[in-house]
Amino acid sequence: MAQLPLILGLLISLAYFPLTSRAPTWPRSIIKTIPLLAFSLAAYWGGGSAFLVAGLFLSALGDFGLSRDGDGPFLYGLSAFALAHLLFILHFLGLSGAPIYDAFSTVPIPALVLVGLMVSTELWLATHTGHLQWPVRIYVIIIGVMGLTALALPFGLTVMGAGLFIVSDVILAISLFRMSDTYHHRLKAGYAIWGFYIAGQALILLGGLAAL
Template sequence: MTIAARPASLGAPFVFALLLAALYLALPLLAVSKIAIVVVKGAVCPLLAFSIWRWRGGDAIAKFLGLALLFSAAGDVFLALDRVRLFVPALASFLLAHLAYLALFLKHRARPSPRQWLLIVLLLAYAVIMLSVLTPGLGKLLLPVYGYVAAIIAMGVAALAVHGKPLVGLGAVSFILSDSLIALDKFVEPIVWAGPAIWITYVAAQVLILLGWRNAAASG
């Protein structure tokens, strides 16, 4: 049943979220306090959550997406405060975000097409390769990281199987790429350009997933 027509514009909260995301990239070049960094980084996902609520009117889909974004915001704040000491709480927050996305994607999955099956197989192969690269450096975090990888790959597979929403699948792949850069930078070898690349692919992931469900005409 149709809930509402597509909004005429993206809206101020969505645009403001993108502006803050761009500002966050510039913060290392500015003499700002850590509090300012935490606030800017932590505000992006809540603004995106507010955007999807405005677009869809607070339906079931908006609630799942909003929950995932709020868990993501918690992870952003943990990493902004102390990316070393608070890495595990951040990992747990993003895990919950992926599980919220997974629950939504599974609800709206369809029988994959041959092309989707190919993408799914490639994604699974990528996960195996990544784990083989990461495993030697994981140490005591081996089980948590394996569990996290299982969750995000499951989310990616489910996203690729969502019917008629290619942006959702693209967003999930961008999320996996962002997390892969984090893992390689932390557990394999530091990457000079990792910070901006991680943030850009992460924000792109959240935005693409939201835009994939922007139209409230889809069934909730």
């Protein structure tokens, strides 16, 4: 049963690729929101944890917020994703049964690289976000902790999914705050953001269901 909404979500996500760099419209927002709603339904029907189901659902709300124009929808989307990551942290902790800091002893190099990436955002990101500086800083910390929690798990679908999610967000941050609107690679960046994001969320979903 869980396969049907998963496949539906993946198919609709393909329809969004040509829209990644288009101006915000209601049809565009709806198409962007449906895949994660379908993933959340797949997690529910598949018997996934409540944290996984809710995290995917909040991600859909985040997709909707980021599909609209203006600081208000952006902060709404950022907040929804921050809450989604907090739920993913709880989901990953339930899967691993290990504390977050366990990643530093089991996989120290990836854990230190992730911390280094978080710290580096003070140089290449935070100073370019204007009045959104503190919301972005808080989000960086939350998604970084999510990544560390995932690293405490044995390497597999969930770890790869969390990694792809982080890669997507790094590209998104560069696109939003460091690229000009006329930059010639903006279209490619939009494809990469969406592709890594959907792949990451799908792997987090599949990893959660596989662990049952």
